Amino acid sequence: MRLTKRSLSVVVLAGLVLPLGAQYSSPTRAASTCASRIGLNVSGSSGANQEGDIVRHELDMFMKANPCITTFFRPIPTTYEQKIQTEFASGDEPDVMYVSPPMIYNEGKAGKLLDLNKYLAKDGVKTSAYIPALLKVFQLNGHTYGLPKDWGTLGVFYNKAIFDAKHIAYPSNNLTYDQYRTLAMQLYTPSSNPSKVVYGTMMPEDNGRFMTFLYGFGSTIMDPVTGKIGFNNANAIKALDYYTSFQLTDHSSTIPATVGDGWQGDSFGKGKVAMVLEGGWLTPYLHNTYPKIRFGVAQIPVGPAGRADPVFTNAWGASVNTVKAGTAAAAAKLIEFLTGPVVQKYQTDIGFALPTLPALQSDPYLKTHPEASNLFNSYTSGKLGSFGAYDSITNKALGDAITKVILGKQTAAQAIPAAAKTLQSQITAVP
Amino acid sequence: MDATMQTKQAPVPTFTHRRSLKRALRRNITAYLFLLPFLFLMCTFILGAAVFGLALSLYHVNYGIDTPRFIGLDNFRYLWDQFQNNRDNFEFGIGLKNIVVYAFFVIIGQTVLALSYALLLNQPLKGRSLLRTAIYLPSVTSSVAISLIFVYLYNNGGAINAFLSIFHIHGPDWLNNPNTALPAIMIMNVYTTAPTFMILFLAALQGLPVSLYEAAKVDGASGFDLFRYITLPLLRPTMFLIVAVGTIGAFQTFDQIAVMTQGGPLNATVTPVYSIYDTAFKQYHYGLGASMAAVLFAIILVVTLIQRRFIDTNIQY
Amino acid sequence: MLGSRTVVDRRPAPRWLGKAVIIYALLLVFTFIALAPFVYAVLSSFKTPDKVLEYPPNLIPNPWTLSNFTDLFNKGGSDVHFARWLLNSFLFGVSVAALNLFCSSMAAFALARLDFRGKNFWFWVVLAVMMIPGEINWISVYIILNHFGPFNLIDTYWAVILPVAAQPFSVFLLTQFLKGLPVEIEEAATIDGASAFRTYWQVILPMARPALVAAGILGFQGAWNSFVQPLLYLNSPTKFPLTVGLNFFNGQYSSHTNLILAGAMFNTVPMVIIFFIFQRYFIQGAATSGLAGR
Known part of the structure; x- marks a missing residue:
C-alpha cells in the first residue's frame, strides 16, 4: 500500500511537470544579422493528411527568403473555428492563421482580423492577381481580411x-x-x-x-x-x-x-x-x-x-493585435508569400491543391494533369460555396x-x- | 451571551464550558480544513460554474467577439416562442422529445438486461467470474471508442447487417435512416450500460437473506414464485436506484451523438445536450446555449425530485 | 458493511442438469453479444484499408497486417503524436484519480466521521451537485479556466485535471463507506491522543481501501475516457489525450477507418487490463454505492 502510494505520487508529479513542451514548434536555424528579429505564431487546421508538413515546408521557404522573421507553427486538428474563437477571447490567438469564410463575419466583422489593404498597397501586391470569386469571400465592407490560400470546386x-x-x-x-x-x-x-x-x-x-x-x-x-x-x-x-x-x-x-x-x-x-x-x-x-x-x-x-x-476556399489572415505588437507588416508579408506565386506553384506541383492565382493556369503540372486543370478552369464561373x-x-x-x-x-x-x-x-x- | 449568563450563575462549569466551546471551534475548524480542497474545487468548477452559467443565460454572449450584452429573459422567451411556433424544426425542442423516448426505452432495456445478467450470474456455476468479466467488458470502454466501433458495425454493409442477413433479414441503414438512427443508439447504450447496473443487482442479490428463500422452499414455493414474491420485491430499492441513475445518464447523452450522427438524420438523434453544444460552440450563441442548459437542468431536477419522492415512499426496509 | 455479507451464494446448486444447460446457454448468448463487437473490431484492426470496408464483410482478415498499428505511430505527418497521446491519457487518468482521492477522501472523512456545524447541509449539497450535468458547465468552465486568478489555464494539463478533480460521486461513495466502519476503532485512536489528521491517515484510510480503489478507478476511467473537455480546453496536439487525438484520423474527406479501429484498441485495451486486475474493487465499489443508494 505504502509503496503504491509513493509510486503513484511520483507518476502524478511527473504528469504535472512534464507538459512543458512548447505550444508552437520552431525550426532551429543559424543566426544571421538582423536589425530586429520578429517572431510570428502561425496556426492552421491539420489532420493526418500531411497538410501540417506542407505548411511547415512553406514556412521554411519564407524564413529562407526573410531571415529576420521567425515563424512558429502550431496545427489545430478539429473544430478549428471554435478553437480560434476561444483563443481570441483569451488573447492567445496566433498572429497568422487560416481564415475560413465564416470567420470573416464573426472575427472579421468584430474588427479582430487585420485589414490587409494597406499592406498590400505598400508591398505592391495587386488583389486583382487572385481569382475574384475567391477573394470576394474574404472581403467585407471594403476590408480584406484574408488572401485565399487554396481552393476546390466540384x-x-x-x-x-x-x-x-x-x-x-x-x-x-x-x-x-x-x-x-x-x-x-x-x-x-x-x-x-x-x-x-x-x-x-x-x-x-x-x-x-x-x-x-x-x-x-x-x-x-x-x-x-x-x-x-x-x-x-x-x-x-x-x-x-x-x-x-x-x-x-x-x-x-x-x-x-x-x-x-x-x-x-x-x-x-x-x-x-x-x-x-x-x-x-x-x-x-x-x-x-x-x-x-x-x-x-x-x-x-x-x-x-x-x-x-x-x-470552397480558405485564406491566410492575421490578428489585428499584430498592429499593437508591431508585427503586422511582417504578418502581411508572410500572408502575401503564402498566397503568392512561389508557394502557390509549390502547392500545385505536389498535387496538394488548386492555385488561387489565374497566372498559374499555364503551370506545367496543370498542363499534364487534365483532372486538375479541368477543375481549375472552372474558376471563371465560380459561385459562392459558403x-x-x-x-x-x-x-x-x-x-x-x-x-x-x-x-x-x-x-x-x-x-x-x-x-x-x-x-x-x-x-x-x-x- | 449564553456563556456569560452561565458564568455568573455557576462558576465551576465555566471552565469546562469554555473548553468545550473552544473544542467545538477547533472541531469545526478541523472539519472544514478537511473539506477545504474539495469544497474549493467543487464551488469553483461545479457550483460556481453552474451559477455563472445561469447568469450567462441572461446575456447575449459571443465569447471573444463582442462584450456580453444584458438582455434579461429574451433567451428564454425565444426558447418558449420556438417551442410554441416552430416545434417541428426547433432543435432543442426536438432534442427534449427525443430524449424522453430515448430515456424511456433505454431505462427499460438496461434494467431488464442488467437484471437478467445478474440473475444468471448469481447461479452457483463454474466459470462464473470469467463470464461476469466478459459480460462486464462493454462497460469499461470509452464512449468515444465504442461509438467509433459501432459506426463501423452499423454501417449499411457492416457486420450487424451481414449477421442479420444470415437469417434473411434485410437490415436497415441504421444510422442514416431517421426511423432507426435513435433506436440504434439506444441499443448501443443499453449494451454498454447494462453491465454496470448488473453489478448493482448482483450486489443486491447476494445481500438477500438466504433464510427467507429456505423458508419459502419449505413451504413448497416454485423457483418462479421465489423470484416473483421474494426476489423482485426485495430488489425494488435497487431497481429505483438504477432508474434514477439511468435517467440522469440518459438526459446527458452527448458523446455518442457527436461521434456517430451529429444529431442527424433530420434531427432524429438530436439530444438537448447536443443542441446546447451546437448552439453555443458551433453557432456562437453562448447565452442562448446557457439558457438551454438552465432549462435542461430544471427538467433534470424536477424529474429527479419526483423520482426521489417515489423511491422514499417505496423503501421497504 | 460489505464484509458481513459474503459474496458466495450459499444456495444449493441447480438440481437438474436441464436448468444448468439453459442457464449456460443463455449466458453464452449474452457473452457472445458482449464480446462479438470487440472481437470483430479487434480482427478488423488487422485488415488492410480496402478490406476493412469490404462488402459483404469478412470476419477473418485476409491478408493479416500489422501496418495499422505501426502507421499510428509513424505515419500521418508531424502532427500525429500517438505515443505522446497514450502517455497523456495515462497521466490525466492517474493525476485525476490521485487528486480526486485526496480531496474526496478528506471531505468524506469530515462528513462521515467528524461532527461539525453545517455537516448535513454540505452532505445535501454534495448530493444536489451530483445532479448538475457537467455538460451545462462547458461554457462557464472555459471562461473560469481562462481567468483562473492570475493564471490562464487553457492549454495546460491543469485545464483537464482541476475541473474533474473533485467528484461529488466519490465523496458520496466514500462517505457511505466510512459511515459503515465501526465507531470503536476511531474512539480508541482518539483516546490515544491521535490528531484528526493522523486518525484519517493511519486508521481510516487503510480501512477504506476497497472504496478508495473503487473511487480511484472510477476517477481514472472518467479521465481516460473524457473527450469533450480536452477538446475544448486544450490547444496543442502534443497535450492531447488519445480520445481527442483519434480525431486526426477522422477527417471529413479522408476517414481512415482502419487506423481509427486500431487506435480505438489502444483506448480500450488498457481499461480492460485494469478491469481484469482490479475487478474485485470495481464490483465492490459499485456494490457499495448500490447498497448506499438504499
Whole structure:
C-alpha cells in the first residue's frame, strides 16, 4: 500500500511537470544579422493528411527568403473555428492563421482580423492577381481580411473501367443536366445481389453537391452579408426535383450509406458507382486508398442558367493585435508569400491543391494533369460555396430538405419553402 | 451571551464550558480544513460554474467577439416562442422529445438486461467470474471508442447487417435512416450500460437473506414464485436506484451523438445536450446555449425530485 | 458493511442438469453479444484499408497486417503524436484519480466521521451537485479556466485535471463507506491522543481501501475516457489525450477507418487490463454505492 502510494505520487508529479513542451514548434536555424528579429505564431487546421508538413515546408521557404522573421507553427486538428474563437477571447490567438469564410463575419466583422489593404498597397501586391470569386469571400465592407490560400470546386469524377465496359464515351466538359441524367441511367447496372449493383452516380443528402444545381437552375442561395435567403423560388424547386429524380424516378443513384460507405469517395474507389461529383480532395485520397482505380475528371454539367461552380476556399489572415505588437507588416508579408506565386506553384506541383492565382493556369503540372486543370478552369464561373455566419444552418436546412424528399415525407414544392421558413426563424429570431 | 449568563450563575462549569466551546471551534475548524480542497474545487468548477452559467443565460454572449450584452429573459422567451411556433424544426425542442423516448426505452432495456445478467450470474456455476468479466467488458470502454466501433458495425454493409442477413433479414441503414438512427443508439447504450447496473443487482442479490428463500422452499414455493414474491420485491430499492441513475445518464447523452450522427438524420438523434453544444460552440450563441442548459437542468431536477419522492415512499426496509 | 455479507451464494446448486444447460446457454448468448463487437473490431484492426470496408464483410482478415498499428505511430505527418497521446491519457487518468482521492477522501472523512456545524447541509449539497450535468458547465468552465486568478489555464494539463478533480460521486461513495466502519476503532485512536489528521491517515484510510480503489478507478476511467473537455480546453496536439487525438484520423474527406479501429484498441485495451486486475474493487465499489443508494 505504502509503496503504491509513493509510486503513484511520483507518476502524478511527473504528469504535472512534464507538459512543458512548447505550444508552437520552431525550426532551429543559424543566426544571421538582423536589425530586429520578429517572431510570428502561425496556426492552421491539420489532420493526418500531411497538410501540417506542407505548411511547415512553406514556412521554411519564407524564413529562407526573410531571415529576420521567425515563424512558429502550431496545427489545430478539429473544430478549428471554435478553437480560434476561444483563443481570441483569451488573447492567445496566433498572429497568422487560416481564415475560413465564416470567420470573416464573426472575427472579421468584430474588427479582430487585420485589414490587409494597406499592406498590400505598400508591398505592391495587386488583389486583382487572385481569382475574384475567391477573394470576394474574404472581403467585407471594403476590408480584406484574408488572401485565399487554396481552393476546390466540384467536377465529375468518372471510373474509366465502368465506361469502357459499357462502351460509353467519357463525359465531356459540356454535359447538360439532361445528358448527365441519361448518362447515369445508362451506367446503372442493377443486380439481384446488392453487392453487385453499380450505380450511375450518387446524389448525397447534403448541400455541398446540391448547391451547384441550385445555381445552375438560376436560383441563389444565401447572401452572407445581409442574411437574405435566396432559394425560396420555383427554380430551387426545379433543382430539388432534378436532384432527387436520380434516386426516386430513375433509381440510377443512391446515397453512400446504402452501399455501406461513409462518403461517396469510398463508393467510387470501390467501383460501386460510375460517376460522383467531388472536388480535388478526392484525387490524393484515391491514390492512397484505392491505387488501382483508373479515373478521369470532367467539369460539372451546365445548367439552364449556365455554368455554376461553387468554390470552397480558405485564406491566410492575421490578428489585428499584430498592429499593437508591431508585427503586422511582417504578418502581411508572410500572408502575401503564402498566397503568392512561389508557394502557390509549390502547392500545385505536389498535387496538394488548386492555385488561387489565374497566372498559374499555364503551370506545367496543370498542363499534364487534365483532372486538375479541368477543375481549375472552372474558376471563371465560380459561385459562392459558403455563406458566412449562416453557413452551417443554410447547409443543414437544404440538406434536410433533400432528405425529406428522398424519404417521401415532402415534395420538392413543400420542402423548399419549409427549409426557407426554418432558416428564417434561425436567422431573425435569435436574441 | 449564553456563556456569560452561565458564568455568573455557576462558576465551576465555566471552565469546562469554555473548553468545550473552544473544542467545538477547533472541531469545526478541523472539519472544514478537511473539506477545504474539495469544497474549493467543487464551488469553483461545479457550483460556481453552474451559477455563472445561469447568469450567462441572461446575456447575449459571443465569447471573444463582442462584450456580453444584458438582455434579461429574451433567451428564454425565444426558447418558449420556438417551442410554441416552430416545434417541428426547433432543435432543442426536438432534442427534449427525443430524449424522453430515448430515456424511456433505454431505462427499460438496461434494467431488464442488467437484471437478467445478474440473475444468471448469481447461479452457483463454474466459470462464473470469467463470464461476469466478459459480460462486464462493454462497460469499461470509452464512449468515444465504442461509438467509433459501432459506426463501423452499423454501417449499411457492416457486420450487424451481414449477421442479420444470415437469417434473411434485410437490415436497415441504421444510422442514416431517421426511423432507426435513435433506436440504434439506444441499443448501443443499453449494451454498454447494462453491465454496470448488473453489478448493482448482483450486489443486491447476494445481500438477500438466504433464510427467507429456505423458508419459502419449505413451504413448497416454485423457483418462479421465489423470484416473483421474494426476489423482485426485495430488489425494488435497487431497481429505483438504477432508474434514477439511468435517467440522469440518459438526459446527458452527448458523446455518442457527436461521434456517430451529429444529431442527424433530420434531427432524429438530436439530444438537448447536443443542441446546447451546437448552439453555443458551433453557432456562437453562448447565452442562448446557457439558457438551454438552465432549462435542461430544471427538467433534470424536477424529474429527479419526483423520482426521489417515489423511491422514499417505496423503501421497504 | 460489505464484509458481513459474503459474496458466495450459499444456495444449493441447480438440481437438474436441464436448468444448468439453459442457464449456460443463455449466458453464452449474452457473452457472445458482449464480446462479438470487440472481437470483430479487434480482427478488423488487422485488415488492410480496402478490406476493412469490404462488402459483404469478412470476419477473418485476409491478408493479416500489422501496418495499422505501426502507421499510428509513424505515419500521418508531424502532427500525429500517438505515443505522446497514450502517455497523456495515462497521466490525466492517474493525476485525476490521485487528486480526486485526496480531496474526496478528506471531505468524506469530515462528513462521515467528524461532527461539525453545517455537516448535513454540505452532505445535501454534495448530493444536489451530483445532479448538475457537467455538460451545462462547458461554457462557464472555459471562461473560469481562462481567468483562473492570475493564471490562464487553457492549454495546460491543469485545464483537464482541476475541473474533474473533485467528484461529488466519490465523496458520496466514500462517505457511505466510512459511515459503515465501526465507531470503536476511531474512539480508541482518539483516546490515544491521535490528531484528526493522523486518525484519517493511519486508521481510516487503510480501512477504506476497497472504496478508495473503487473511487480511484472510477476517477481514472472518467479521465481516460473524457473527450469533450480536452477538446475544448486544450490547444496543442502534443497535450492531447488519445480520445481527442483519434480525431486526426477522422477527417471529413479522408476517414481512415482502419487506423481509427486500431487506435480505438489502444483506448480500450488498457481499461480492460485494469478491469481484469482490479475487478474485485470495481464490483465492490459499485456494490457499495448500490447498497448506499438504499
